[in-house]
Amino acid sequence: MTTTRISEQIIDDINEGKENAFSALYDCYYSYLCAYATTYVFDPDEAKEIVNDVFMNVWNHHSALIHPVNAYLIRSVRNYCLNYLRDKRQQEVPLSDVQENLLSIQELQIDADPHPLAYLENKEFEEKIYRAVDSLPAKCRDIFVQYLYHNKTYEEIAITNHISSSTVRVQIKIGLAKLRELLGDLYPLFLLIFNFFENNWNLLKRNL
Numbered sequence: 772m773t774t775t776r777i778s779e780q781i782i783d784d785i786n787e788g789k790e791n792a793f794s795a796l797y798d799c800y801y802s803y804l805c806a807y808a809t810t811y812v813f814d815p816d817e818a819k820e821i822v823n824d825v826f827m828n829v830w831n832h833h834s835a836l837i838h839p840v841n842a843y844l845i846r847s848v849r850n851y852c853l854n855y856l857r858d859k860r861q862q863e864v865p866l867s868d869v870q871e872n873l874l875s876i877q878e879l880q881i882d883a884d885p886h887p888l889a890y891l892e893n894k895e896f897e898e899k900i901y902r903a904v905d906s907l908p909a910k911c912r913d914i915f916v917q918y919l920y921h922n923k924t925y926e927e928i929a930i931t932n933h934i935s936s937s938t939v940r941v942q943i944k945i946g947l948a949k950l951r952e953l954l955g956d957l958y959p960l961f962l963l964i965f966n967f968f969e970n971n972w973n974l975l976k977r978n979l
Contacts, residue, residue, distance in 0.1 A: 779838040903953040915946035
């Protein structure tokens with residue numbers, strides 16, 4: 772995933788109130804930040820709400836952005852997650868002991884590890900993904916690349932390659948299994964982001 776495409780010029784344009792520049796920022800970081808928030812709140816829908824709230828705040832105070840902006844966005848999402856968990860504690864509905872302990876663990880996780888996805892910001896992670904994908908068996912790699920990088924559905928890949936959709940599905944599964952071996956400890960984070968991207972292919976093309 773690449774977050775370096777947000778140039779200083781784009782940040783300057785956002786500070787001047789240009790909506791297209793803000794849209795570029797949103798599209799570049801949205802799925803990444805959702806994945807980041809989910810590692811704390813364990814709820815993809817709540818994570819999306821948190822990220823949208825962060826971007827709303829960014830736009831409302833857009834004249835104050837400074838390049839590079841990634842650390843600011845990550846810190847903001849982290850703080851919003853912490854506020855969400857604290858608000859949940861104070862809700863009127865009593866929490867069970869299990870829920871209470873889970874919230875405590877989540878809060879401690881945020882305090883202890885403010886940036887668990889930090890290495891996703893740099894080129895190293897992106898290059899590892901590219902190398903891993905490139906090492907897949909030829910047929911599997913071709914299908915996986917079409918699916919992962921070229922915004923194609925199973926059906927579109929099947930038509931293009933004159934194969935069945937079920938064959939495409941099998942090859943994607945093979946690719947994911949191989950990536951699990953190749954990426955090791957990085958695989959769970961890759962899979963988390965992959966699942967977010969799988970539901971929004973336009974964002975996938977911009978972020979990988």
